[in-house]
Amino acid sequence: MNEVMKQSISDNIDTITKRWVEQMKDNSSERFLDLMPASVVETTSREFTTLMTSNLSHREKVDKERLDEFTEKIIHFGWSIKFINRAIDTFSAVVYELFFETGVLTNSNLRQGMDIFSSWINPLRESIIEEYATKWEQTDSLQKIALQELSASLIPVFEKISVMPLVGTIDTERAKLIMENLLEGVVKQRAEVVLLDITGVPVVDTMVAHHIIQAADAVRLVGAKCMLVGIRPEIAQTIVTLGINLTDFSTTSTLRRGMQEALQMTGRTIVEEE
Amino acid sequence: MEHGSSIEINTEWDIVAARQLGRNEAKETGFGTVDQARITTAISELARNIYLYAGKGVIKIEPVRAGQRAGLIITASDEGPGITDLQKVMEDGFTTSGGLGAGMPGVKRLMDDFRVETEVGIGTTITATKWLH
Numbered sequence A: 001m002n003e004v005m006k007q008s009i010s011d012n013i014d015t016i017t018k019r020w021v022e023q024m025k026d027n028s029s030e031r032f033l034d035l036m037p038a039s040v041v042e043t044t045s046r047e048f049t050t051l052m053t054s055n056l057s058h059r060e061k062v063d064k065e066r067l068d069e070f071t072e073k074i075i076h077f078g079w080s081i082k083f084i085n086r087a088i089d090t091f092s093a094v095v096y097e098l099f100f101e102t103g104v105l106t107n108s109n110l111r112q113g114m115d116i117f118s119s120w121i122n123p124l125r126e127s128i129i130e131e132y133a134t135k136w137e138q139t140d141s142l143q144k145i146a147l148q149e150l151s152a153s154l155i156p157v158f159e160k161i162s163v164m165p166l167v168g169t170i171d172t173e174r175a176k177l178i179m180e181n182l183l184e185g186v187v188k189q190r191a192e193v194v195l196l197d198i199t200g201v202p203v204v205d206t207m208v209a210h211h212i213i214q215a216a217d218a219v220r221l222v223g224a225k226c227m228l229v230g231i232r233p234e235i236a237q238t239i240v241t242l243g244i245n246l247t248d249f250s251t252t253s254t255l256r257r258g259m260q261e262a263l264q265m266t267g268r269t270i271v272e273e274e
Numbered sequence B: 001m002e003h004g005s006s007i008e009i010n011t012e013w014d015i016v017a018a019r020q021l022g023r024n025e026a027k028e029t030g031f032g033t034v035d036q037a038r039i040t041t042a043i044s045e046l047a048r049n050i051y052l053y054a055g056k057g058v059i060k061i062e063p064v065r066a067g068q069r070a071g072l073i074i075t076a077s078d079e080g081p082g083i084t085d086l087q088k089v090m091e092d093g094f095t096t097s098g099g100l101g102a103g104m105p106g107v108k109r110l111m112d113d114f115r116v117e118t119e120v121g122i123g124t125t126i127t128a129t130k131w132l133h
């Protein structure tokens, strides 16, 4: 019977795909398909229906490679898990209806048909959801790593002068990373002045201030000087109101002013060419 | 009156969520950038204290209107250990965690009204309000 079903599906794959798209568009609160160009909807639905039938003949085994590829694609499209569940339900309903129309399912073999149906669709649903979750976790942790790498590197701008632009929220973990990169970088780059640029830090509370003070102290211990730049006016006011004393290390409002000062401190200036 | 929102504090990232919410509410209430920064920072301090000293708790942010004045009330409540010596805690530089000890007195200065209710072994509720001038 599996073979009959499979044959019926592949004979009618166009109808199935068409009906599936229609029904998905009809009762969809999430408009993923509407947002996609028609040609992409066409190929994606074709891929989806093909994937859905891939484990029908050799039961229990879902085509892993095809599954991988497809899941990656729908995550990229931003399909939600709810939407995917509905896609599978809709597909089942469409196929079920078609089996009746084509006489593959009749009242007499309904029971057997239902058995095949559930041992076919359920593992498929599980694999898809599982794959989706795994891929999503991978993406999530990659983004975290990317953010960490992006946001705490010490850049040797001139000889003896390095800059660390801080971007984003500073939590305990990132504070540690900042400290490590800072000390390692200062030594490796033989920096004499380090500019910590906090333009991209949204909130400077006492914890962030504490980490900045500790970082500056540590930089001083390895023989360099730390300068805090990129302090927006509202941040400056908040820091003062908190009662935090940052007078121990020079602070300037902009990176540009800080850079000029750093050049002076290392006995250089920038001159304009005639 | 508009209804406020609250955020449960369980992890460090909830602190970020709480202040994001605070910033949005502050913007909506009509606060300028400096007051937005003050309110956001106050929320950050209170939320972190919950995370550090009580483990978990709730930050509530609600708009208020009293007569002609509009403002924002922040309530930080937890069922943590409570504060033994409130007077000490309100001094600049007092800390039991090796921090800067500037959070509590800082929040008091950042906001307009500030009230602490605390009982050892029961928990702490801090209410801080900022008025739109």
Ligand SMILES: Nc1ncnc2c1ncn2[C@@H]1O[C@H](COP(=O)(O)OP(=O)(O)O)[C@@H](O)[C@H]1O
Residues within 6 Å of the ligand: A206, B045, B049, B050, B053, B054, B078, B080, B081, B082, B083, B089, B094, B095, B096, B097, B098, B099, B100, B101, B102, B103, B104, B105, B124
């Ligand atoms: N919600 C709280 N529950 C119990 N103790 C608290 C709470 N908030 C603050 N404290 C106590 O008050 C002290 C001072 O807090 P704070 O001024 O924020 O400085 P810091 O967090 O840097 O120590 C803390 O070290 C802690 O002992």
Ligand SMILES: [Mg+2]
Residues within 6 Å of the ligand: A206, B045, B048, B049, B099, B103, B104
């Ligand atoms: Mg604190």
